[in-house]
Amino acid sequence: MRELRDNLIALDPLNKNHIVKVNQAEAEFWKKSEGYRVGWSDEILGFDCGGQQWVSETCFPAGKLATPSMKDLEYIEELKKLIEKQEIPAPAPIEQRWTASTRSPMSPASSPSEDDIFSW
Template structure:
């Protein structure tokens, strides 16, 4: 990855070269620099045009047929199959918390008379290595569920828009109080709003610090953009720089 920064110009980062900063920059929220170039790892194209149409067992049998009596060859196939089933087993025993959350959410909507328009969205994604990602995890097989209710501002009437916005934040507050801690839920970056109530800001900052490596991110910010060329009010509100971070610099 090539990252253009205000203080250090263009720097190159990778899993081998400054991996900590590399993974921070992969979800840098636009504050660490401008990503100018990325190199992606891809899978080699198969010489067999039918390879993508085969099931796992069909692929296994075809590979075994190449040298069915070759001991080392069969061992390699067996090891690959064992790894396949091991990973499959990990994904075939979900905790079901994702569906439990949805059931509790629907019950909460009924109880609180929340008027969300359909659909209530739920998506799944694999974990990410970037520590600033909302779905970051050290577990290779971890799966995250993303849930959201959308309240559309499909009106130009200022009073109605204000009422819808207030209703949305009321819904957010109810779900946070009732469900988030129970299911280890956190806001997605695209959905975070800086609270208008100043008393709520410290609570949000504490939540961000609990989930994300805020000090490491701030340290990188001060090294790459000390004059806050790329910064914005949202980043500065969410990630206040603590005194010991200044001293570490």
């Protein structure tokens, strides 16, 4: 799947309509691939990252574990609006993750509060 996706994107990587079609085909592939299985966690939780990726990584506070600020969802909504408004050919998916705080001062998720959460 990864090589096919990369090859399809490479045909016209700056054409928004082409990328939309590739994204739709990939979404349909994953929809048809869904299901249930039992096995070791490292076999089930691992996944194919989907080939080449265009990465712009950010990290920001997303509130407290008990009271999320919803800034993470607002960020993604604004990002999607920008992509659509500017007609940016953005290959899917947009990946978003969350993490607990760390006391490591070099980390963008550094916080003295153990209850703080961050979105990546």
